[in-house]
Amino acid sequence: MRLLVVEDDPDLARQLSEALVEAGYVVDTAHDGEEGHFLGDTEPYDAVILDLGLPTLDGLSVLERWREAGRDMPVLVLTARDRWREKVAGIDAGADDYVTKPFHMEEVLARIRALVRRAAGLASNEVACGPLLIDTKGARASVHGRSLPLTALEYRLLAYLAHHQGRVVSRTELIEHLYDQNFDRDSNTIEVFVGRLRKKLGVELIHTARGLGYSLVAPGDAD
Amino acid sequence: MRTNSLAFRLVAGAAVWSLAALVIGGIILSMFFRDHVERSLDDRLTLLIDGLAAGSDTNAQGRPILIRPLAESQFDTPYSGWYWQIGGPGPEALRSRSLWDMVLRAGPAVKTVDGLTLHHAKGPEGQALRVARRQILLPDRDQPLGFEVAADLADNRRAIARFDQVVAWALGVMGVGLVVAMVIQVRFGLLPLRRIRRALVRIRDGKARRLEGDFPREIAPLAGEINTLLDHNAEVVTRARTHVGNLAHALKTPLSVLGNEAAEAGGPLADQVARQTALMRRQVDHHLMRARAAATADVLGARAEVAPVAADLARAIQRLHRDKGIEIAVDCPADLAFRGEAQDLEEMIGNLLENAAKWGRHDIRLSAARRDDRLEIAIEDDGPGLAPDAMQRVMARGERLDETVAGSGLGLAIVRDLAELYGGEIRLDVAHLGGLAAKLRLPLALG
Numbered sequence: 001m002r003l004l005v006v007e008d009d010p011d012l013a014r015q016l017s018e019a020l021v022e023a024g025y026v027v028d029t030a031h032d033g034e035e036g037h038f039l040g041d042t043e044p045y046d047a048v049i050l051d052l053g054l055p056t057l058d059g060l061s062v063l064e065r066w067r068e069a070g071r072d073m074p075v076l077v078l079t080a081r082d083r084w085r086e087k088v089a090g091i092d093a094g095a096d097d098y099v100t101k102p103f104h105m106e107e108v109l110a111r112i113r114a115l116v117r118r119a120a121g122l123a124s125n126e127v128a129c130g131p132l133l134i135d136t137k138g139a140r141a142s143v144h145g146r147s148l149p150l151t152a153l154e155y156r157l158l159a160y161l162a163h164h165q166g167r168v169v170s171r172t173e174l175i176e177h178l179y180d181q182n183f184d185r186d187s188n189t190i191e192v193f194v195g196r197l198r199k200k201l202g203v204e205l206i207h208t209a210r211g212l213g214y215s216l217v218a219p220g221d222a223d
Numbered sequence: 224m225r226t227n228s229l230a231f232r233l234v235a236g237a238a239v240w241s242l243a244a245l246v247i248g249g250i251i252l253s254m255f256f257r258d259h260v261e262r263s264l265d266d267r268l269t270l271l272i273d274g275l276a277a278g279s280d281t282n283a284q285g286r287p288i289l290i291r292p293l294a295e296s297q298f299d300t301p302y303s304g305w306y307w308q309i310g311g312p313g314p315e316a317l318r319s320r321s322l323w324d325m326v327l328r329a330g331p332a333v334k335t336v337d338g339l340t341l342h343h344a345k346g347p348e349g350q351a352l353r354v355a356r357r358q359i360l361l362p363d364r365d366q367p368l369g370f371e372v373a374a375d376l377a378d379n380r381r382a383i384a385r386f387d388q389v390v391a392w393a394l395g396v397m398g399v400g401l402v403v404a405m406v407i408q409v410r411f412g413l414l415p416l417r418r419i420r421r422a423l424v425r426i427r428d429g430k431a432r433r434l435e436g437d438f439p440r441e442i443a444p445l446a447g448e449i450n451t452l453l454d455h456n457a458e459v460v461t462r463a464r465t466h467v468g469n470l471a472h473a474l475k476t477p478l479s480v481l482g483n484e485a486a487e488a489g490g491p492l493a494d495q496v497a498r499q500t501a502l503m504r505r506q507v508d509h510h511l512m513r514a515r516a517a518a519t520a521d522v523l524g525a526r527a528e529v530a531p532v533a534a535d536l537a538r539a540i541q542r543l544h545r546d547k548g549i550e551i552a553v554d555c556p557a558d559l560a561f562r563g564e565a566q567d568l569e570e571m572i573g574n575l576l577e578n579a580a581k582w583g584r585h586d587i588r589l590s591a592a593r594r595d596d597r598l599e600i601a602i603e604d605d606g607p608g609l610a611p612d613a614m615q616r617v618m619a620r621g622e623r624l625d626e627t628v629a630g631s632g633l634g635l636a637i638v639r640d641l642a643e644l645y646g647g648e649i650r651l652d653v654a655h656l657g658g659l660a661a662k663l664r665l666p667l668a669l670g
Contacts, residue, residue: 011480015487053472080475081468082508084536084573085566091539098543102478102504105486118546 001116001160002026002177004043006036006062007051007078016049019105020112024139024155028180033057040066044176045073047115049108052079052090060093067094074115076108113137120163127162130218131203134162143201153178154197157190161206161216170213229416230409237405245394245401249387256386260379261353268355269339271295271372275307279317279370281363286315297321302347304375311369322347327371329354344373351376415439419446426453428562428669430526463514464566471511478504512570512637526668527565529591529598530555536573537589544580551576555591560668561598563645568665571641571649574634575602575661582606586656597647598667603654614651614659638663 003025007013010031017027028043030036033054040048040062052059063075074096079086082100090098096118097111113125113136120127125137134141141148141158150158156178161169171190178190194214198206207215271293278291287309292298297305298319308327310316318327329342342354353374358367415438425431433453434446478500485496530553537551561568572589579587583604591600609617618639635649638661642649647665654660 009476009480012476012483015480015483018487019483080472082471083468083566084539084569087573088535088539088569091542092535096542101475102482102500105483114546 001046001156001163002028002044002180003112004028004030004036004039004045004048006030006033006040006048006054006059008032008054009051012051015105016108019109021152023109024136024152024159025112026156026178026180033059033062037062037065039181040071040073041069043181044173046119046177047074047076047112049076049078049112050095052077052081052086060089063090063093063095074119076111076115078103078108116163122163127159127165129162129165129205129216130220132158132162132201132205132218134159143203148200150197150200154193154200157193158197158201158216161214165216165218168209168213168215173213230406230413233409233412234402234405238402241398241401241405245398249390249394252390253383253387256390257383260382264353264374264376264379265334265336265341265355268341268353268372268374269336271307272339272355272357272370275309275370275372276357276359279309279359279361281361285364287317287361287364287368289317293319304346304350304352304377306346306352306373308371308373309368311371327352327354327373329356329371329373332356346373346375351380353379415442419449422446423449428526430668432457467511467514471507474507475504478507508637509640512640525562525564527561527563527568528557529559529561529568529600530557532565532568533572533589533591536569536576540573540576540580547580548585549580549583549587550585551580551587551589553589555589556593559591559593559598562666562668567641567645571638571663571665572600572602574638575663578634578661579604579606579659583656583658588654588656593667594664596667596669598663598665600663600665601660602663603656603660604658605654605656606658608653608658609651618649618651635661 001024003020005013005016005020005027007016007029008031013029013031017029020027028039028045030039034056036050036054036059037057039045050059050063054062059077059079063077066073066075075094077090077095077098078101079090079098080101087098096115099108099111117125117136125135127134127136131144132141133143133145136159139155139159141150141155157174160174160177174190194206194208198204204219205216207217209215274293275289278289278293279287280290282288289309293307295305297303298307298321300321301323303321305319306322306327307319308316308322309318312326312328316326318325325347327344329344332340332342334341338357340356342356344352344354346352353376354371355373356369356371359370360367418436419434419438419442422431422434422436426434433450436446438446481496482500482504485493485500487493533553533555537553541549541551576587576589579602583606586605588603589600590603591598593599617635639649642663642665645666647663649664650662652660652662
């Protein structure tokens, strides 16, 4: 899961980024409206945390531009302006949720989880696929109740496939959602990670669609 | 009409002036008429003297005789009021039959015209007489004789009295007419002032923000000044609100950073920082809300339509809680308006709807109505509701019954503070839908 944080206050941006990384997300950070708009417009994010009071281009305009351009990733608005008029304006501009400053980090994490889950059409924090159970709140996975020792990247790969289970996900898409923008991307590493993940899972859940990508399918659902 | 009014001043001023003009005019008319009547009597007396003289002669003894008497029959009727006398009061004098056995004794001359003198005298029955006398030299006499003709002034005085009466009535009616016309004119002239008053009442009632309308040249500057004042007022409020918003923004980001840093670090210092930042956050929220609301509660002309506010908030909150499938049914007449700032109404309805969405299962009902000249807004949910003692506690500032549901806990307290600032109130009750019902009573904007 790859997120974008657009926040001009460097301390707050760092705190958000750290907390999100710790929760198992890949995070890109933008410090002004122009940069934030550009990243959100060009990179595929699973959710965006957008501060409304931004230099160069205000958050509301950024949001409106994304929505006009058809970018429909979930957006959590972060605002110090807590009047309902501003909240309504944000929601009308296309925000999916808002958190008013000052906030507790857990609240932001909970809202982001809910947004990502909603985008995947899931109802709870737990994603199941056959014997596999992923706890998105705790960033943990288990098979038949046995906890899996996953690295952060492996967890992200598994969680992304689980959120889009049944669908073939291309390697490019995986790379885009598993690494931040500064990462030197090499699609071969994905194959390595998928191999390791298969071994750790111990059950045949990840299928390879040759030349297309991978899909996570529960054993009973396999065609 | 009160004495301390423009209309009274204008009407009283005009009435005093008209009255004086009418009285002076009446006196002049009366004097002119008196003079005219007196002059025509004098002319007639002069003619009669000339006629008398023409009909007189002297007999052989040199005494005056009347060879052709005057035609007027009044001179033959005793004490008729018309008399003549030739030769003064002496024994050889000739007198009209009307004098009977009386002698005409004229007083001193009051006027002299071409050898004719005019006198006043007392008649045989005590009548006031006007006497004209001329010294005429008859043929064969060396001494001129005094020819006198007298007429009763009673007719003249009656005519003058009647004339005065008519003039007084006519001028009186005219005076009353003038005052009435003046009152009408003043009222008509001052109509624009009434319009200004009505326009100001509309502003006070929140039906208008500025003085609208085409005012006459004399009071257009006044209307302009009032509008400038109103604009200035609105600008000051807006500026104050902007400053307050900026302050909020400026404070909240550092508060977030501090709070998060403390939560991350752990330890007694971090706990202390976390507690204090939470306290600061509540204080900032509470006092900013008070400052914003206090700046707006007494602003003239504030008015907010309820229906659009309710619709906007219902749409936004439904979207926020679309996972839960919250449905908000809004029942609000289109013409209902709150007498206050739209933003404050939004805060109250927004916080209550948010609470309802948080606790409700599926259905929320927002209904607004006019009751006893107050605006009543009820927000009901189908959630678990609250026990009566919990309803009391939850209204206390910042009290939260369930720490696990997100929210600062200030929501209801903010609603209560805002409602009280506007002289309204909030009550909690059991909803028809089964959950909690929050009922707001607020000032209604009339019209």
